[in-house]
Amino acid sequence: GQNIDQPTEMTATEGAIVQINCTYQTSGFNGLFWYQQHAGEAPTFLSYNVLDGLEEKGRFSSFLSRSKGYSYLLLKELQMKDSASYLCAVRDGDYKLSFGAGTTVTVRA
């Protein structure tokens, strides 16, 4: 099976930066996704990495190191609306997506 690990919870202050780490061990690799999920809602797409390096998209950035089986999602200038679960998902050699359990981020004023 696939193994995807991310921290369960993180807390940060409004305006700060938070980094959510994700490590994975999968059968093959065809890309890594980050999704945001607010309580009681559906996941929504944030970012996609398939090559090593940093992808920046506004306040959110995602980094990938395939050799280390490691990714992180960086949230800058945190806002209250960023309080949500962040899901790391890896697409394996069969193109199926496996999700981590998610990291709940709480932003405090």
Place this chain on the structure above:
Amino acid sequence: IAGITQAPTSQILAAGRRMTLRCTQDMRHNAMYWYRQDLGLGLRLIHYSNTAGTTGKGEVPDGYSVSRANTDDFPLTLASAVPSQTSVYFCASSVELAGGNEQFFGPGTRLTVL
């Protein structure tokens, strides 16, 4: 219809009953998926479909079946529901199974089996 829809929104079901969860998308996506989400376990793939007429098993397929008669619809059937199938079920779709195509998720169905 805009995007991907699921029905019902929520359902309470007696154990042993048959139940079909409906999923429809209007984006002409080839690939569709069913996940269940349980606290502490994250999203787990139940079944998927690469294109109309084909289906495949995911990580937790036992007790579930799917069909893909056309591009738009991907129903999930529980033949004889059991309490361990209590969960939130999400349907998703993407342009293709491969590539950098993000999956779009429906609003979910909250199912309780008693």
